[in-house]
Amino acid sequence: MAFLGFFDILILALSLGILLLITVPLSGTLVRFRANYNPKGLQLDAEGGAQPHTGPLVTSYFGMMRRVYSIEGLAGLYKGFMPTLLSALALTLFAVILLGESPSSPRRTGSYHGPSASIIPTLVYSIFDMLVSLPAVVITYRSVTTPHKLPWFQPMHSLRVLLTPTERRKPWILYLTPGLLLTQAVHIAYVVVLMRPLGRWFLPRQEGSAVPEFSAWRLALYFALVLLSTGILTPLEVIATRLAIQRNHASPEFNSVSQEEEGDAEDVAEYAGAEEDVIGMRSEKDPYMGMVDCAKRMVDEEGWGALYRAWWLTFLGGLGAAGSP
Template sequence: MSQKISLLLLSAVAHAAVVPLSGAVLRYRAHASRSVLASYGLGFLRVLRRTYEFEGWEGLFKGVIPTFLGVLIFRGSLMLVKVHPTFPLMVMAAPQINLIESPFFILISSMIEVPAQIVLVRTTLTNYKIPWYNPILALRLLFSPSERQSPWIIYLTPGLMLSLFLQYAMQFFVIRLSFLLGSTIWNNWSLYETQFSSPSMFGLFVILGMLGISLAFLAYTVLLTPLKVICTRLAQQRNWITHEGDQFSEADEAEVYGLSVYSVEETVCIHDASEPYSGFIDCYHRIVEQEGWRALYRGWWYSIASQAVLLLLWMS
């Protein structure tokens, strides 16, 4: 048990250590360009540099606390049901859960991810210094009065639940299909081997098969990127219940409690809150129309790198 706790803490520290990179990717994806031409003016490296110039090291590590706590809470909860802290839950669940049960598993996973995604995105994008030593005040800054009064309305954030559901659904079915193909090949290994006249030809067949699987993995990871971009844009939007005195903005909250800002300069341009996305499809169309389809693939390389690193860590 002590070894698992050590691995859990190590995993949380590892995720927290890469927050400057993951946070820069998140800002890059959240950047709402005013035009297609402006979309090319702010790349990942420039976002990373601007974050350091405007907010310093404190700004680069803005999302470290929700990231660290998120890993401890989620992976720690899985340990209670005998899941190893470094074992990817989706890799374990996808081959075992049947297709009838899969929608419920994907739905529950999405529901768990909604508050975690909202906290991480808003923490990273806010220009105010969040007082994590005072959790109540931190939550006041991150959530609107309506969301604090009726927490369930965060699940009504237009399009957010759908974008997360699609991400988990794609992961589930790709992993399930991979295990199905892998088990079929493994069970018939001797039959495949007899079809080749020489060991070298069989070796070439194995190499080509592994290459094909790797390319399929890369393609699937890149296809997830538009969903992650849309999810980031939607998670930053606050929810309101229309009645007098409810429209109390983040700036109003910060002013009341005297919270300081990182910089008067904006690292990235956040989508105008007065013109919120009305849902998943609206977000997709407006990104393509205003910023070009390439904006949907911001940070595609990070998706590949992060998935590959997690896979290698798990295998090791």
């Protein structure tokens, strides 16, 4: 067990802050692009009449980034910075203090990185890590997608905007968001049980070497594995994003994951000049009721392409994993 002084923690926070200055706009754009509700064709109004969809039509990752900047400016690109920083700092301190990592270069924590290279301990560790970090993920995703301008140093005020009264009274209800835990667990299980062991088999490492053995046929097999895995993992990542931004409440006149209509976002500043929301949001009176339901409704309402938004980022991440231990 390692012990850190004040300056160690300060250096960790500063280094993470600098890293997040680069990554937060990229990850925030990804969350918004995948969360954007863009139904095809006509929609039915309350009286059963057909109406064309009038929300934003964004068809590319970089198109979403341009839209965020044009509507909310640079500040909009850094939505979610504080919850991301705090959660990353907490996970890094966990790795340093409890896992004995070096404060100067702690191992990156997160899913699929466990204290053992064998499958079962890594799977257990990854599931545990997901359970610990899930509330932070939910809050971060919601802070990115909310149309409101949240103060950086008033966390309680921000939580009143991001969480419903029910969620504030019963924080554990975040774990009961329909389908969210299952989607995350399936993603972890696929990567830990199938993708990583196969990847190590296709690109093995000699004992004591951090560089895998490269050959044309091994690279071809690994490329095919990553391509196939992208087809499986990308929909899970998109579904997890959609489910994470749904808010839970217990009001009898709504479904169990709809949001309260009043009192959540009173006296919250809007972005100057923002006459429209950056992304479209699906009606919270008709929420997704689970992983399979979310996939089915996305295909029915938005088409198959909605499940594969920014698939190339998942693909590049898979290719990059070839160099990880």
